[in-house]
Amino acid sequence: MDSTTAEDPSLTWDIDSIARQVTALNASQVAKDWEHALHHHRKAQLIYSVRGILNCEVDRGVWIVPPQCAIWIPGDMPHSTRGSGETECYCLFVEPDAIEGLPTQCCTLSVSPLLRELLLKATGFEQLYAENGPEARLIAVLLDELRDAPIEHLHLPMPQNQRLRQLAQMLLADPSSKTSMAEWAKCIGMSERSMSRLLMQEVGMSFGRWRRQLHIILSLRRLTNGESVQAVALDLGYESASGFVTMFRKAMGKPPARYLLERAATAGSAGDATPGSGIVLAP
The missing domain is CATH 2.60.120.810 (Jelly Rolls)
Known part of the structure; x- marks a missing residue:
């Protein structure tokens, strides 16, 4: 890059x-x-x-x-x-x-x-x-x-345990994977129960919530770059845009279109107030 x-x-x-x-x-x-x-x-x-x-x-x-x-x-x-x-x-x-x-x-x-x-x-x-x-x-x-x-709440906590770090890297590399929690645990040499307990201890989240938080972070980066909700949803492994929108609304309190519209409106007024900017800027 x-x-x-x-x-x-x-x-x-x-x-x-x-x-x-x-x-x-x-x-x-x-x-x-x-x-x-x-x-x-x-x-x-x-x-x-x-x-x-x-x-x-x-x-x-x-x-x-x-x-x-x-x-x-x-x-x-x-x-x-x-x-x-x-x-x-x-x-x-x-x-x-x-x-x-x-x-x-x-x-x-x-x-x-x-x-x-x-x-x-x-x-x-x-x-x-x-x-x-x-x-x-x-x-x-x-x-x-x-x-x-x-x-x-736009934070993806990272564990200290090396096997959980390995899990994080695999999820980042393939966020659309539908691999089950049991299969992920096997990949990193842990039992499902041990992985679940250690995740809660180290990041304070269940595996499902942690993966959803990752999806929020990745989707915001792409949606703000102009990609469609449909494309982002499918690339993150959701069956439909509506399933992704439901997840996003639960996490952020509003659907992605409204969230981004409100951010864009605020950004426009900030641009007017930015001293000496003179630059048209497009995460």
Whole structure:
């Protein structure tokens, strides 16, 4: 896959040395898929996707970030990130003690219109903005909104057990497989009961729910790229589009068409508010 390196300030700047509670940056505007290898920094990081799908991997899971959502990565957590298709994203770097109540685990956050506008405004600040000036007051409101941002359940937890990791890789390689749980267990040298118990211990989900979560993540990536519900449903092994839509609605609270329409509407208003973008962007 061709890739274009995005300008991630966390990789080229000494983010941890900037003596402010919050630093907001226009992280990247790239035309093709890109990927950043495993890295970490002391400050926590919020990566907000204006358009395009972002994927973030940490040791215990994979997160997908659709347009108008953000990934929260606590400080000192090794992570890799990847953008699919044309992307535009913004980064917020936050001192761990900036405000109480911020998430302590990696998670996907829903970004409200107010939080989005505060983030976009903050990207125009000087690095060393006045700590007692209007910029600092806006940052305080931004932190309040960040603390209250609802969590989106777009997470595929990854087990630590090597045989379960092998199972995860096989499911990722063939997500449409109708192989039964008993057959999967046999493939990785476990009993069905042991695999079920260990999965619940390590990822907190049953095998069926874990596989459905994988389907949500894979389908969002493809649907946002313009593929049809019918094509995605069949490729993921569903007998019909209606079966896939039912699964998606149960998981996300709304059918895929409405979910994507609402995201697209929010993305359009965000595009109007994005300062100096000048780029038509298409996860």
